[in-house]
Amino acid sequence: MPTEMLEVLEAGHAAVQDLGRKRVSHLGVSANGAADEYSARMANVLVGNPQGAPLVEVLSSTFSFTTTTTTAVAVTGATADVTIDGRRAPGWASFRVTPGCVVTVREVRAGLRYYVAVGGTLQAARFLDSVAPDRALGFGTALAADDRVPFDARRARREIDSLLTSRLRPNYGDPWTLDACAGPEWDAFAHVRDDLLRADLVVHPQSNHVGTRLTGTLPSMAVPGELSSRGVAIGAVEITPSQELVLLHRGRSITAGYPVVLVVTAASLSMAGQLRPGDRVRFKHVTTDHATAAYRRQRALVDGLERSGSWTSL
Numbered sequence: 001m002p003t004e005m006l007e008v009l010e011a012g013h014a015a016v017q018d019l020g021r022k023r024v025s026h027l028g029v030s031a032n033g034a035a036d037e038y039s040a041r042m043a044n045v046l047v048g049n050p051q052g053a054p055l056v057e058v059l060s061s062t063f064s065f066t067t068t069t070t071t072a073v074a075v076t077g078a079t080a081d082v083t084i085d086g087r088r089a090p091g092w093a094s095f096r097v098t099p100g101c102v103v104t105v106r107e108v109r110a111g112l113r114y115y116v117a118v119g120g121t122l123q124a125a126r127f128l129d130s131v132a133p134d135r136a137l138g139f140g141t142a143l144a145a146d147d148r149v150p151f152d153a154r155r156a157r158r159e160i161d162s163l164l165t166s167r168l169r170p171n172y173g174d175p176w177t178l179d180a181c182a183g184p185e186w187d188a189f190a191h192v193r194d195d196l197l198r199a200d201l202v203v204h205p206q207s208n209h210v211g212t213r214l215t216g217t218l219p220s221m222a223v224p225g226e227l228s229s230r231g232v233a234i235g236a237v238e239i240t241p242s243q244e245l246v247l248l249h250r251g252r253s254i255t256a257g258y259p260v261v262l263v264v265t266a267a268s269l270s271m272a273g274q275l276r277p278g279d280r281v282r283f284k285h286v287t288t289d290h291a292t293a294a295y296r297r298q299r300a301l302v303d304g305l306e307r308s309g310s311w312t313s314l
Helices: 037-046 162-168 193-198 266-272 288-308
Strands: 004-010 014-017 055-059 063-067 071-084 087-089 094-097 103-118 148-152 176-182 201-203 211-216 236-239 245-248 260-264 280-285
Touching: 004 103, 037 055, 037 071, 037 103, 037 266, 037 288, 176 266, 176 288, 193 280, 260 266, 260 280, 266 288
Parallel strands: 176 280
Antiparallel strands: 004 063, 004 148, 014 055, 055 103, 063 103, 071 087, 071 094, 071 103, 176 260, 201 211, 201 280, 211 245, 236 245, 236 260
8 A cells, every 4th residue: 555645735726637538438428637648648757657647737826745755756737937945946857856845836837737746656536447537527636735645656767857858848838829630510611711720719718627718800600500419529629609619628528519610639639738818829720640640749759758767766
């Protein structure tokens, strides 16, 4: 049984997270999981964990903690200030902490979510083989000050200098360009889709892990007849009756009845998990071959770093 603890001092909006549930749509359950899958995978690899191991996802707020053992820590995702006992520490790199050291992440400046991984397996309640929160089902492990999260510190990764991982860090900035493939109703909107791709969209404050609401000066997009409810992909871009676009994330319902004009690529979906209210967004139409190649390149960066690691007991 795990005997080490991650002791939360300040939690902000934090929860234990992983990559979500696989092959559960036939049960009527959403996948959920890390909104920025790439950053979550990287955080785990940097400390020597399996890519899908539980870690902490924090939504644009301060998170502070200590551990009861010497271990490796990595913080990825949104650009923020990371300190150990008040001294600056690198983001997107692994660093070592000793028992009682206070690690604090604050002042998110670009992006929305960051990920904190420790060398070992965080223990939290699981549902369908995942710790991912599901608000619709009332499931998940939200964190609060004074919480103690057990973890199994079996191994850790040697410290990795941030200079070695700088090429792995995405560029977060406003405006954003998201690659997207044609959706089921792409041809039905042939007369306006060029205007749609040129439109400057803005992230609405009423956005969450289910979907990002996008507003702006859009062409008139009449619904092409009545649509039956059908399965909807993660990353689908729906056109609502109010002429807004909704980009569906991993917490989306598994069926929908609105037109889907685009589907954001897997690689860009991780970037979309970092969109903040007020950010400006444009879509770029790409082929499925382009989307597949981009995701393979992204995964190759993670897998390559994982293979290059050497392990040690810290």
